[in-house]
Amino acid sequence: METSLPLTIDRTIALPLHLQLAEQFRAAVLDGRLQSGHRLPSTRDLARQMSVSRAVTQAAYDQLHAEGWIAGRTGAGTFVTDVVPLQPAVRRRTPHREDPDKRLLTLRPGIPYIAPTPDPGWRRAWREVSAQAPPRGYDDAAGLPTLRAALAEHVGRVRGIACGPENVLVTNGTVHGLRLLLTATSAPGGRIAIEDPGYLNAVTAARDHQLEIVDVPVDEDGLRVDALTDDVDAVYVTPSHQYPLGFRLPVARRNELVRWARRTGALLIEDDYDSEFRYDVAPLPALAQLDLDRVVHLGTLSKTLSPALRLGWMVASEPMIDRLTTFRAETGDWPGWPMQAALLAMLRDGYLDQAVRRGRRLYADRRTLTCAALAPYGEVIGQDAGLHITLLLPNHTDDQSLATQARAAGVVIAPLSEYRRTTPGPPGLVIGYATPTTPDLHRALKILTEVLSRR
Ligand SMILES: Cc1ncc(COP(=O)(O)O)c(C=O)c1O
The missing domain is CATH 1.10.10.10 (Winged helix-like DNA-binding domain superfamily/Winged helix DNA-binding domain)
Structure with a gap:
């Protein structure tokens, strides 16, 4: 041919x-x-x-x-000739699958309300970033020095932690900070105590680092310090709003925990998520305020501005920050300059404070609404702080099946049993009230209470 x-x-x-x-x-x-x-x-x-x-x-x-x-x-x-032609690599297209939950109303915990249009403070910060040329070289692996100073001032003011820029490392959020810490400081086979029920991403991070996880029970004051064994190397704890039960660790127990850590030499990893939001209750001191030598404090913008920013901070002793910075300089794994520069502008202009104030007002009303709607169906706990409450249900209830029924009716919620590992406890539902618009929250609660009354 x-x-x-x-x-x-x-x-x-x-x-x-x-x-x-x-x-x-x-x-x-x-x-x-x-x-x-x-x-x-x-x-x-x-x-x-x-x-x-x-x-x-x-x-x-x-x-x-x-x-x-x-x-x-x-x-x-x-x-x-009969050369075997090299077929160009065929690019296999994975069909884009839409998130099946996208069309549903979500009451899963963890995501704040994001207004559909950005406000002037947000736009001002990004305009400022866009007007600057990027820095010439590789930035400081711990974060922009000016941002570290601004964050030190911020955590000093809002969390009472006495620290300077040398104690601050800019992260991509809590989980990033936790993983960095584990990568750089823990050896496989080490033991880490984690609240049970607790934050699944912390558990996964510890597993990925081949740490032995010691499940620590939680009571109505949060992590049970008396249940800690002296042979653990680290404790991961959520004192501001125990995840997911929502209790706040009282001052006496904070002191007890720090005393325990001083005696055993264990490191306390304080996940300070949700600390910005509390309702009609006094602030409690951060663990890092009590002893920065024994505590690594993790803060995040995920609850105040947006999880999509992937931005947070770690506050720790200077030797710890230096050690992690050296490690990071070798991996190149730190937040990009535009994000850091924008956060710097937002801190300087008071935009973050303003967003927190606005959030507190909005969430206080939603919390009241949610508690009132759900109280007839079980025991509402964890309502003093944060962006979610937990509804404890009678022992025989199958919370997974309730979550499935709620989803079929159009509402996504998290069953409490999802967060339990080995410590037994009542079933329940973990209900985030922050994410939807207020009318959607009304709708979602109506659907959920219908599902609950069918039990
Ligand atoms: C217990 C807990 N800590 C921290 C975070 C925030 O994690 P990140 O800062 O990595 O977004 C969440 C988010 O849902 C959480 O539930």
Whole structure:
């Protein structure tokens, strides 16, 4: 079979004409347009067709011959050999699957309310970032020095932690900070105590680092310090709003925990998520305020601005920050300059404080609404702080099945049993009231209470 490939010659480029022709034949073999056994036109015909001299077509064929793409049979013409053409890598398209929960109302905990249009403070910060040229080199691996100073001032003011920029490391959020800490400081086989029920991402991080997880029970004051064993290397704890039960660790127990850590030498990892939001109750001191040598404090913007920012901070002793910074400098794993520069502007302009104040007002009302709607169906706990409450249900209740029924009715919620590991406790539902609009919250609660009354 003779082929008639569409060939072109470009006299304006430096590539010699015979190489231009050879290249097009090669490409045709590679993509399958020319196959083994196909006959090429004679050098004479091709020269005429392309308006080039026969020397050009002959040189092209000589080149292809030398490379093994074509072979000539006397009297029969020139054919494509049985080279196995390299098939260009086929890109397999994974069909884009829409999140099945996207169309449902969500009361899963963890996500704040994000207004659909950005406000002036937000826009001002990003305008400022866009007007600056990026820094020339690799930034400080601990974070922008100016941002570290602003964060030190921030945590001093809102969390009472006496610290300077040397105690601050900018992170991509709590989980990032926790994983960095575990990577740089813990050896496989080490033991870490984690609240049970507790934060699943912390459990996964510890498992990924091959740590032995020691489940610590929680009572109505949060982590039970009396249940800690002296042989653990670290304790991960959520004192501001125990996740997911929502209790706040009282001052006496905070002191007890820090005393215990001083005696055993264990490191306390304080996940300070939700600390910004408390309702009608006094603030409690951060563990890091009590002893920065024994505590690594993790803060996040995920609850105040948006989890999509992937931005947070770690506050710890200077030697710890130095150690993690050295480690980070080798991995290049720190938040990009635009994010850091924007956060700096937001802190400086008081935008973060303003967002927290606005959030407190909004969430206080929603919390009241949620507690009132759910109180008839069980015991509401954890309502003094944060963005979710937990509804404890009678012992025989199957909370997974309730969550499935709620989803079928259009509302996503988290069953409490999802967060339990080995410590037994009542079933329940963990209900985030922050994410939807207020009308959607009303709708979701109506659906949920209908599901609960069917029990
Ligand atoms: C207990 C707890 N800590 C921290 C976070 C925030 O994590 P990050 O800062 O990595 O977004 C969450 C989010 O849901 C959480 O539930």
